[in-house]
Amino acid sequence: MRYLCLAADYDGTLATHGKVEQEVIDALYRLKASTRLLILVTGRVLDELKVDFPEYELFDRIVAENGALLYNPATKEERLLGERPPASFINELHQQAKPLSVGKVIVATWEPHQNTVLEAIKKEGLELQVIFNKGAVMVLPAGINKAKGLKETLKELNLSLHNVVAVGDAENDNAMLQAAECAVAVSNALPAVQHHADWVTAHPHGKGVIELIDRLLENDLQDLDCHLTRHYLHLGQQISSADFSVCPYGPNILLSGTTQSGKSTMTTFILEKLLEKNYQFCLIDPEGDYLQLPGSVRIGDNEHAPAVEEVLSLLNNPLQSVIVCILALPLDDRPRFFNSLLSALSQMRKETGHPHWIIADEAHHMLPAPAAPSYYAIPDDFKNFLFISISTEGMNEAVLNKITLLISMGEDAAKAISAFSRFRNIPLPDNAVAPLQKGQAWVWDITAGNEPVLIKTGTPAHLQQRHKKKYATGDMDYNSFYFRGPENKLNLKAYNLMVFTQMAAGIDEETWRYHLKRKDYSNWLRHSVHDEELAGLVNSIENDEPHVEDSRHTIIELINERYTA
Missing domain, CATH: 3.40.50.300 (P-loop containing nucleotide triphosphate hydrolases)
Incomplete structure (x- = not known):
């Protein structure tokens, strides 16, 4: 199963005029029965949501206040991702912007009070952001949005955004929709939201969500794969x-x-x-x-x-x-x-x-x-x-x-x-x-x-010598080096470079020179270790007869410099 979780907006998506119809609730229960998780992601204050939507407990998690408050209905635990603005800021808005809603973090009003809100933020010198949502004007700490709240909730559940399908309708849903693996807009969504969605339902509001749920249960949205080219x-x-x-x-x-x-x-x-x-x-x-x-x-x-x-x-x-x-x-x-x-x-x-x-x-x-x-x-x-x-x-x-x-x-x-x-x-x-x-x-x-x-x-951004450790300390198996000597009296297997240097330091002079003269060392490094540069250096030593006495020490040092440093 690809999509283990549905993240759904409330107003304008699940709800029509603030209420969720029974057929939508029934569809959510059907989806939950498929072992998928339900996350409600809303700009609403939690206490207000509970009054308007008594069935909120069917959701496994609720992200309220546009991402600022995380709530677990099973345990009643709440977690805040930011702090409420200072009282002086809220008092200023109470006097100039009505109605005003104050949550545990969010402060919200309606257009045309956006300029009043911006002036109050400037006056107080606060690092706050303003998010618009179909006429609503929401004030939140910087960096808090529905995508942030969803990500933090998924961390608690050990789930990935790649296993989430999100559905919404308005400006404040955009961040969540783009973060999820599959972004769905109900047909009543704003044109900009529809434009960036992977799929737009044929029906509006809750009926659009039912349409999505039916498709999820039918084929896990496999028929939408061709639309998810961004992934x-x-x-x-x-x-x-x-x-x-x-x-x-x-x-x-x-x-x-x-x-x-x-x-x-x-x-x-x-x-x-x-x-x-x-x-x-x-x-x-x-x-x-x-x-x-x-x-x-x-x-x-x-x-x-x-x-x-x-x-x-x-x-x-x-x-x-x-x-x-x-x-x-x-x-x-x-x-x-x-x-x-x-x-x-x-x-x-x-x-x-x-x-x-x-x-x-x-x-x-x-x-x-x-x-x-x-x-x-x-x-x-x-x-x-x-x-x-x-x-x-x-x-x-x-x-x-x-x-x-x-x-x-x-x-x-x-x-x-x-x-x-x-x-x-x-x-x-x-x-x-x-x-x-x-x-x-x-x-x-x-x-x-x-x-x-x-x-x-394609070429990797960071070209890696991924075989280096294998050749140094791994098991090269059939590419191992064998010290056998002039009459095959020995059969010593060096299954990596470190073993090779240890054996090379201890074998008798006759065996060492036998393989040196045959250029076995450079051939092994070239064709089995695939280190052309090292093979070239060793080959020059093999050809340097006046200094053959030093060859063993020099070759061991060359290998150690490259593979143990």
Whole structure:
């Protein structure tokens, strides 16, 4: 479920001439029965609202006084987000602006008293703002509006604005509508409000809200996705220079590419786009590749495996994304851990709507092809997943059958698309894809029935050497260096650079010189560690025969300078 919460204005939206009709109340109860939350967001003073709307307790939370007062009907608790203006200011307005309404924070009157209000603010030297609402003139502390009140309420509920649909009609609703994932205006809304809304109901007032509720219950507003382009994730540019973007809700993406294909850069770019738009992700990182990104925290390292409970605790804050490093887990234990975490995340999504994206790097480690598809706790509502893998063929069919968007990069891009096409039994023309240049990718939207599209991939704002830690302290697996010596008497595996330097310091001179003469060190650094600069420096040492005695110390120092400093 995408929309777990409805935030609704009162006057002019739920209410007609100050009263809410019974059919609207019945519709609100129907929505509440779907486990969705109801938040009433109003400019009214709370005590006045309670008199005019006795059914206020059906709402889970009330944001009153145009965002300044938060109220929990179940516990009767109130929280103020600001202070009431001083008595001298209120007394001044009492004398000149009638009627005048004074709440616990808000002070409100009506046009044409706006100039009187502005003069009083100036006279008192106060930092206050004036908000207009269909003739009403509301005075509030700076920074307080319906969007602020809604955000603070959602914090209390551990919910995200991305799981909220908001509905309103007037000027003071604009901030709330633009903050929510989906902005709806009832048909009686002001033209400016309708202009910025994602959808305008056919009916006015409460009947428009009923229309919205019926649509929510019918399909969770899926048919409005095409209108929510302001939230789309930009992935790159097509050859025609048109932007290539995807809806942030619904797709299951497989990003496939071999080493040096640009897959890592593309992944980082996607993560930055999610963080930029405040979509929460949970990234499972099997090899310790990802440095901490702004807006995210990292749990686990090469010595400490994370617990599922710890991950969930961090994800409670929907504004905080989490990178789950499982480097400390043995390879054989990773599918089991992933399955447990997937089950817990699916339940969390059902209850809170987030994390919005679940991302699995090196997904073939956690979802290997040989495992029984029934082993995995694949949720019925399988959406918003990103799987990153070296190929499509190493992945389990339980996931491959759910993929809706394939991004293929590198030299084997065409091969990966062909393999996926055969697996899903979706025929493609022989010339559907061609070899790629650097910085390009084939993107295939399987659900649209189109052929793959060629795009120029985006570049992350902060290019990161995300493999640096993996090469330094992780497990390079089949890319490890082996000290074997001239007659293969040894078989010492250096599975990362730190282990390499430790072994290099201790092996016998004959073995060291054997690999030095064969240029094995520079070849390994170039082709397995992918550090061209370091490989070049080491190669010059390998060619410097007069100083071969110093080669061991020099190479170890070069590695330490770059990977342990």
